[in-house]
Amino acid sequence: MTQAGAQQSEETLMADRLLAGLLHNMPADNADGAQISGLHRLSGGANMETWSFDLITPAQTQPLILRRAPGSSAETTAPIAPAERELSLADEAALITVAGRYAVPVPSVRLVLRTEHGLGEGYIMSRERGEALPFRLLAQERYANARRQLAFQCGQTLAHIHQIPLAELPAGVPDHSGEQLLQRAQALLDRYDNVSPVLQLGINWLREHARFSPQRTLVHGDFRNGNLLVDEQGLVAVLDWELAHLGDPLQDLGYITANVWRFDAPKPVGGFGEYAELLAGYATVTGSTPAMHDIRYWQVHAALSWGLVCLLMLGMYRSGQDSSLERAAVGRRLSEAEIDLLLLLEGEFL
């Protein structure tokens, strides 16, 4: 069989299994003549696959997304679990469902995959309208109105995330509050051969200025331009919950304003908005306005985190766990984190 032929038949098998899994939950009269259409892979490295497809039934067409772990091709039912993923995909799906109940705009989870589905580990969710690519959101005229709303909406949405009662969260959400966060950062830098003196400087500074927040809340952990689905009116859905954890809520505010996630656009909030808009949105929900001083601390942490993610991805490439080009190339983005750290920490040492 040709390579294209093999890919074709694998996708046919995958479509059959998706259909079987989705129809299992559906009334029989709706299932008659149902089919999967337009299955194609969207993006992602080998550590996470995202597929887009439509479920067509006599009643309607449902646009859907499959998010699943690598190595879970239709032939294998035992996925390779990446060592770095702390939150299981099943817990991620459960978390998204909880967030939706607390006024956070998220896709609706349709099916959490189980072994008998033969599709690996993952879940199926609604495919919402909108754009997530930062360069389009920042440049295109059609999103001009959205850009005016977005920072305020991000503030509101983060506040809603931070107000979700901890008792509602899936048990698998890890706790990175207090000293654990920096201990983990140091352990990662040690593991990747202490390759960067600047990241070490960042860890030292964060340690010396550590603020142990009295608050411990759900933290999204990757709330940034690129993980937000936006249409002409603004925020449609918050995506990519895999780094969610318990910690200081201000971590998310430093993250959404980190330089690396502004994509070279001038405004501090994701490249599209001002601090005042973000903080006003946050305050409408929580009744209090976080201090810029605290947000800057978490911007330093966001820059450090980006550097560590670059090392982690490079490590995955070098170990052969993920041999994709993107993983190899992202290792060279370490220097972005380093220059951001040096700029943020100017005047802090002398």
Place this chain on the structure above:
Amino acid sequence: MNSTTPTELLDAVRQFLREQVLPELEGFKAYNTRVAANALGIVAREIELGTRLAAVDQAMAASLGLNEQAGTITRQIALGLRDGTLAVDEQMLVYLRRRTLLAVAIDNPKYSALAEARARWPQSVNLSHCVFCEFSTRCTSPGIYCPHAIFPGNSATQTAGGR
């Protein structure tokens, strides 16, 4: 005449990817083709600037009395900072700024913070001797903005001090 240089080959492949291959693709493959072309750009810039980055590290290693046999210079410095055996003084900050300015110029010269950093730190490069050119202590502007060396801060394509 020399045979094709490594830089010429890289530029030719990069141009081929951008102009011939990319327009034929979309989605996942188009994205990765862009990543591939960028990666070749990094290699080309490293060929041009890598020796200068090594020179910055070696000058610091000599100044701190580090032994190059004991592991990479950056690792020894990172461990020294972690364990508190190296101080974060003016010399250390100047070194870290210089090596980071160079690293970003190689890895992603369009990154917004590079222009910001070049504008902010002209003083971080006023050193007693220049490691970028043959004039050493007689260099008129030792360091990052050395006018005698072809450095991205001085080249025709990218002006120093950005914004």
